[in-house]
Amino acid sequence: MHDNDEFEACLRQFTPRAPLPPAMVASGRPSRWRRIPAVAAAVLVAGAGVALVWSGAPERPREHPLAAAQVTWGALRPAALRGAAALDTQLAASAAGTLVAVDHSGATLAALARK
Amino acid sequence: MAGRPLDASAVGRFHAEHGRTLLAYAVSLVEDASLAEDLVQQVFLTLLTGNVTVPVPALPYLLRAVRNTAMNARRARTREVALTDDHHWLEAPPGRAAEAVAIERALHRLSAEQREVVVLRVWAGLTYDEIGHLCACSPNTAASRFRYASEHLRAWLAPLGI
Numbered sequence: 001m002h003d004n005d006e007f008e009a010c011l012r013q014f015t016p017r018a019p020l021p022p023a024m025v026a027s028g029r030p031s032r033w034r035r036i037p038a039v040a041a042a043v044l045v046a047g048a049g050v051a052l053v054w055s056g057a058p059e060r061p062r063e064h065p066l067a068a069a070q071v072t073w074g075a076l077r078p079a080a081l082r083g084a085a086a087l088d089t090q091l092a093a094s095a096a097g098t099l100v101a102v103d104h105s106g107a108t109l110a111a112l113a114r115k
Numbered sequence: 116m117a118g119r120p121l122d123a124s125a126v127g128r129f130h131a132e133h134g135r136t137l138l139a140y141a142v143s144l145v146e147d148a149s150l151a152e153d154l155v156q157q158v159f160l161t162l163l164t165g166n167v168t169v170p171v172p173a174l175p176y177l178l179r180a181v182r183n184t185a186m187n188a189r190r191a192r193t194r195e196v197a198l199t200d201d202h203h204w205l206e207a208p209p210g211r212a213a214e215a216v217a218i219e220r221a222l223h224r225l226s227a228e229q230r231e232v233v234v235l236r237v238w239a240g241l242t243y244d245e246i247g248h249l250c251a252c253s254p255n256t257a258a259s260r261f262r263y264a265s266e267h268l269r270a271w272l273a274p275l276g277i
Contacts, residue, residue, distance in 0.1 A: 007265055010277055011237045014205045014215050016139035019130070019155045 121169060126162045133174055136239045137181050138204060143234040144185040146223055148204045154184045178239060178249055214275055221271045229264035236261050 137158065141151035158180045161167060170176050207215035222230050231250060235241045236257075243254040243261070250257065 004262075004265060007269060008237050011218065011233075011268075014207055014211075014218055016135040016142075016238055017204055017206045018134050019138045019152050019159075 121162055121167055125169075126159060129162065129169070129173055129177060130159060133177055136174070137177055139234050139238045140178055140231075141181050141185060142204045143222065143230045144182065144227070145188065150188065151185075151204065154181055154188055157184050174239065175241075175245060175249060178235070178241075182249065214272075214277055217272060217275050218268075218277065221268050224271065225264050225267060229260045229267070232257050232260040233264045233268070 134155065137155045138151060141154045142148055145151050145154065158177065161180070162169070203216065203219060205215040205219055222233065225233065228250070232246055235246045235249065236243075241249070243257045246252075246257040246261075247254040252260075
C-alpha cells in the first residue's frame, strides 16, 4: 500500500504533455482569411506552413489580436494542428455548425471555401 | 504582490515552466483534451495581447486564468459541434502507456471537484492552502477531497500495480 507521498510520486511519473508553444500562435501572420457564414467560421492561414482556424459564434466577432482582422471568435483548436489525417473527418463533423480545421498547404482552405 | 509587464519571451517562459501543468488542470476542468488545449492557448494568447500584469509567482494567476476561461467555455459550448476527442494528455514513461491511459480514465471517474484537487496537488504542486484559495474552499476541504480521491484512485489503479 502506498502512502500519500508515494502515491503522488507514482502519479508524477506520468507527465502532462505540453500544449503547443505560444510561439506558434504568436508567429501566425495570416496571409488571408475568409469568413464562411454557412459554417460560422473564419479561416486564418498563417505563413510558414502553419494555419490557424478560429471558429465560433458569428454574432460575436472580435478583432484578431495578431492580424487586426475581424474574425469570428471561438475556440482556437490547436489540437487540429496535430494531424492532417483527421482533417476530413473534422470538416465533415463541422459542416452543420461550427468549424474546426487546419491545413499546412492551403489546399483545405480552398476546399472549405467551396462549401 | 509584485507584477511585471509581459513580452513574448516572458510568455514563452511561462509556457515552458507551466504549460504542462496548465494543460493538465484544464483537462481536469473540462474533460476534453482538445478543448483544454484551446483554453490554455486562449490564456497564452491573452497574455500575448498585452495589458496584462502577471503577479509573482505566476502559477496561481495562470491557474486562475485557466479556471475562469474554462468556466466561460462551459457556458459557450452549447454552440459547438462535438468532435472526436482521442488526444491523451498524459505522457507515460517507456512501456507504460497503458497505465497512463488507465490513470486518465480513473481521473475522469472522479467528481469534478476531486479531480481538480488531484491535478492541482500532484501536477501543479500546490499546497492545500493554495488549492483552497483557488477553488474557493477551505484547506481542510481541499485535503479531504484529495484524500477521498486518492482512495478511489488507488482502488481503481491497484490491479495495474500503480
